[in-house]
Amino acid sequence: MHYKIFSLIRRSIQICLPAAAVLLLLLSSQGCANVRVNTMADETDPLREFVLEQGEGRGKVLIIPLRGFISDMPEFGLLRTKPSMVQEFMSQLRFAENDKNIKTILLVVNSPGGTTTGSDIIYHEIEGFKKKHGTKIVVCMMDIATSGGYYVSLPADCIYAHPTTLTGSIGVVFFQPKLQGLMGKIGIDMAVTKSGAEKDMGSPFRQSTEQENKIFQGVIDQLAAQFLTKLRSNRKISEENIKAISSARVYLADDALKLGMIDKIGYLKDAIAESGRMAGLGERPNVIVYRRMEYPNDNIYNTSVNKFEGSGKLLDLGVLNSVTNMTPGFYYLWTPGAGLE
DSSP states (O other): OHHHHHHHHHHHHHHHHHHHHHHHHHHHHTTOTTOOOOOOOOTTSOOEEEEEEOOSSSOEEEEEEEESOBOSSOEEOSSOEEOOHHHHHHHHHHHHTTOTTEEEEEEEEEEOEEEHHHHHHHHHHHHHHHHHHOOEEEEEEEEEEETHHHHTTTTOSEEEEOTTOEEEOOSOEEEOOOOHHHHHHTTOOOOOOOSSTTTTTTOTTSOOOHHHHHHHHHHHHHHHHHHHHHHHHHSOOOHHHHHHHTTOOEEEHHHHHHHTSOSEEOOHHHHHHHHHHHTTSOSSOEEEEEESSOOTTOOTTOOOSSTTTTOOOSSOOTHHHHHHHOOSEEEEEOGGGTTOO
């Protein structure tokens, strides 16, 4: 019932918005001065290229932001559905394939991580794009690039971090909600008939057995080993430092640089200059971005793709929005940063 109501509201708004635009156009044609109509693009509009900084020659540096919780699940709001990070990232990567003048992709990462599968998909696609097109990949870390946020940065040819960046948390966390205490208080029980001893392992309605905990730990260890394997294959880090990093703690940029987790400490402008140098474009390359609509006074720090990004929630709960949307499962995630939007 609620879904039908929300669908009706959304449909009504979609009908009203074009009508309002027509009304404004009619008013402007009747001599009303200073009437400006802004079309409000959303994810259904095509990506377009916008130049953020004009350089020399034809070579380009494309900035792609990776911001927030990494997942292949869309975010459902009151009036609209926002594409997942994986979907939005792939849209931009596929669009970039048609432009042979893009010599470097600069990933601006500001993420605490996310699902193991979402993080691995983005890693795989970056690696494949790099091999197929010979494009240089540079990462510039912002506030945080932890766990999955660091995982997706590993294929880069050069990793920059701001002096205040927090990175690391290289490991896996498993979320397993338990409801039996609450159910006991309200007098509800759950009867389960199953075909095998571990068929309902991880059930929120009972405590896990010792055997089940061992199985879950085995999965966690395998996923963590996969993370460390990719770390070893992409970064020249000593086994002594690998051991320290595998504790899954977080590091500020200075410590991350000493451990070999990043290449340089600097700012976004420095990462852009590095992107130009690596591709032979000089230190002032053409810098572009893909958006669905034009922004006045656009600049390299604007991470939005469309006007509706970040809107559409009835109530913004901050960190709880990300936490409450998580399903039980395995995550490359630094949980204190899960509310980053």
